[in-house]
Every structure is written in C-alpha cells, then in structure tokens.
Amino acid sequence: MKRSSCSALRAEQSFQGDVSTMRRAMLAAFAASFLAAPALAQDAAAPRPATISVMGTGEAQLKPDFARIFVAVETQGDTVGKAVDANRASSEEVLARIQSLGIKKEDIRTENFQVFQTPPRMDNTGKEIKVPKFTANHRLRITTRDLDGVGRLAGEILASPNMLFQSVSFGLDRQEAGGDEARRAAVRDARRQADLYADAAGVTLGRLMEIRDGSVQPYEPQRDMRMMTMKAAAPAEEIPIVPPATLRYISNVQLVWEIAQKP
Template identity: 70%
Template sequence: MMRTFTTMRLALAAAFAIGLASAAHAQTPAARQPTISVTGTGEAELKPDFATIHVSVETTGDTVAQASSANRAGTERVLARIQGLGIGKDDIQTANFQVFQTPPRLGPDGREIKVPKFSANHQLRIKTRNIDGVGQLAGEILASGDMTFQSVSFGLDRQEEGGDKAREAAVRDARRQAEVYAGAAGVALGRLIEIRDGSAQPFEPQPMMRTQMAFKAADSIPLVPPATIRYTANVQLVWELAERP
C-alpha cells in the first residue's frame, strides 16, 4: 500500500511538472515577423473642363426691404446681361445671399459719415466651358458695372479620376521606396499586410481679383487659365519582410 501511494505521488508530481512546462511554452510569444512601413506620395495632372466666374451684386438701403429690393433689381439686370452673352440659365447659380447692417464709416476728420443702414450682397457662380475665353467673358460680364468681380476657379467633370490616378501613383511610389530599403538591408518584400488610405486633394491656381472698375464691352481681364489641375495623394503601406530567395 505504501509503495502504491508513493507511485501515485510521483506520477502526480510528474504530471504537474509537465503542465507547468506546457503553460510556460504557451505563454512564450511567437517570434514577431519583421515588417516595413512606407508612405508614398503621388501626383496626377488633368486638363480642366470648365471655369467658374464668381461675381457679386451689392446694394444698400436704409431698411432691409430697400436693400433687398435694390438687390433684386440689380440682379435681374445682371442675369439679363449674362444670358445675353450666351450663358444658359443652368450655368448661373446663387452661391450666397445675405443682408447685413452697414458698418459705420469715419471721414478724415474722424466724424462718422452718414451711409445707408443696410447692405445686401448676392453672390453668383457663372460656369463656362470656354477656358481660353474666360478673360474676355469676365470683361464682358463686368461691362455693365453692376457687379463686383471676385474670383475665377477651374474644375473637372471627372473629379474622381484625378484622385484615383494620384492614388495609383502613390502606391507605386511606396512600393519603389520599400524595395529600395529592403534591397539595401539584404532582405525581400513579403506579403502586403496593411494599406492606410491617405488623402487625395486637387491643387489648382486660382487668380483672385476684386474690382468695380468700368469695363468696355471689348475689354478682357488678364486671366491665365492653368494648363492642368494637379491632384496629390498619399498612402501608407506595410509589408512583411522575408529572406532573399
């Protein structure tokens, strides 16, 4: 009986030792696969499809009603002139309309100058596909003297195409960098394990002007349209590293 009890104790001790060894082995972290993380940047350039001229009609009055009524009349004259230049109704849109109190003005002697109490501002967007003639069109629009020319911008019908091409270029740039790093370190690229999307943004030069000068019908505003609109994008890619074959 004593021998049987001793044998059982030895068996239990051995089993306990094996269990501890197995637990220790299970808690040992697996060797981490080395990785490389690279940020790539890319660009794409596309020719603009249209130009948008931004103008405003500004009027004043001693009451909100007077300022708004004067603005409505001025806007009607402006719309008639713009449409007379061959711009369709669908290509003219209201960007913003607001009526606000006119801030006080002081003369050279420091005394307040009497001005109408309220101002109304109606901002319009005028779209044209005649990119090369945008300066001439802007001059003809302003010939009436009823508008303030604010700015002109250029855009694309296919906005997503520029962003996608820039993203493709960013991925190629990231892979090129990763291959250079891996080659210099004497290893190879393994699986692509992560893609972190960056941003794709268009960059377009926008000539900014503001004028209330009187223009003759034949005058042209000196605007130089951009040859292309440039999109930029960035992306972060992560690869596993492997031994060279």
C-alpha cells in the same frame, strides 16, 4: 403509496443522470482547454514577423473641365425693402447680360443672399459719410467651359452696375479622378521604394500586411484676385485670367510588407 414511491425513484434516477451528463461535459471541456493551452502558448510566444514600412507619394495632373466665377451684386437702400428691390433689379440685368454671352441659365446659381446694416464710412478727414442704412448682397456662381474666354466673361460681368468680382476657380467633372490617379501613383512609388530597400538589404518582400491611406490634396495655382468694382458706364475690358494647363493632385499612402529572406 407504491405508485408515489416509484415516481420519486424515477425522478431521482433522472436527476442523477442529468448530473452525470453535466459532469462528463465539464470534464470534456476542461480536457479540450488543457490540450489547447500549449498551442496557444506557442502562438503567443511566436516572434512577430519583420516588416518594412514605406510612405509613398503620388502626383496627378489633369486638364480642368470648367471654370467657376464668383461675383456679387450689391445694392443699398434706406429700408430693407428698398435694398432688396434694388438688388433684384440689378440681378435681373446681370443675369440677362450673362445669358446673352452664351451662359446657360442652369449654369448660373445663387450661392448666398443676405441683407445687413451698412457699416459706417469715413472720409479722409474722419467725418462720417452718410450712406443708405441697409445693404443687400447677392452672391452668384457662374460656370463656363470656355476656359480661354474666362477673362473676357469676367470683364463683361464687371461692366454691369453694382458688381463685385470675388474669385475664379477651375475644376473637373469627376472630382475624384485626380485623387484616384494620385493614389495609384503613390502606391507605385511605395512599391518602388520597398523593392529598393529590400534589394539593398539582401531580402525579399513577402506578403503585403497593411495599407494606410493618406490625404489627397488638390493644388491649384494661386492668383491675385482681389475684389474689384466697375462703374456702370465703364466699357467691358478683358481681365487677364490665364487658366491653368492642368490641375495638380498629391496623395500619400503607407504600405507595410513582411520581409522574407532570399532563398
């Protein structure tokens, strides 16, 4: 009995010690939060710094590195198999001709291949013209670095049978280079405007607080490149395609500075 009473007494003393420790910890936390409250109130009441927000616009013009010509080989047949076989034969002829013009095999790529039912056709009197039931369309992308020879290359391609010339575009090896240069120019323009406004207002620029990236858009001159076809026996003629001297990129950026009073 004495041993049990001693054990109970020690347990009660331990419990009371734990409670006392917890009370001291709670009081310390309360005191810390109470002391910090004035500082938080001061921060909340502090006025927001005056700022100046400027939208900058930048432009970059870079010489294109390559041209891409998009063409299609289109054939027809009364069955899917015949349309596909005819397309394969025509495509092989086209590929051989393109490679004979100095275009590497790896610079010729298939963009799309599809077979569909041939849409109905009407003559001038409104009478339906009988056509093969199926059409196979093989879209090709041809890349060349001979920019001055794009028109001649397009003419040679169109002299092949069953060819459709679709479009031509120009690009850069590093597509991001134009956008990056335009962004740098946009930041310089924003800084120039901000300095001007600050000087006119009799203040100075403080720390840079925000940078908000805008869009970057490439602007390539628009060309009238309607789809064209040429008969198999037609001689190759150069198409008047003049490559752009430069590719133009435009970027926007918004910068926000804190305004500081002049000393």
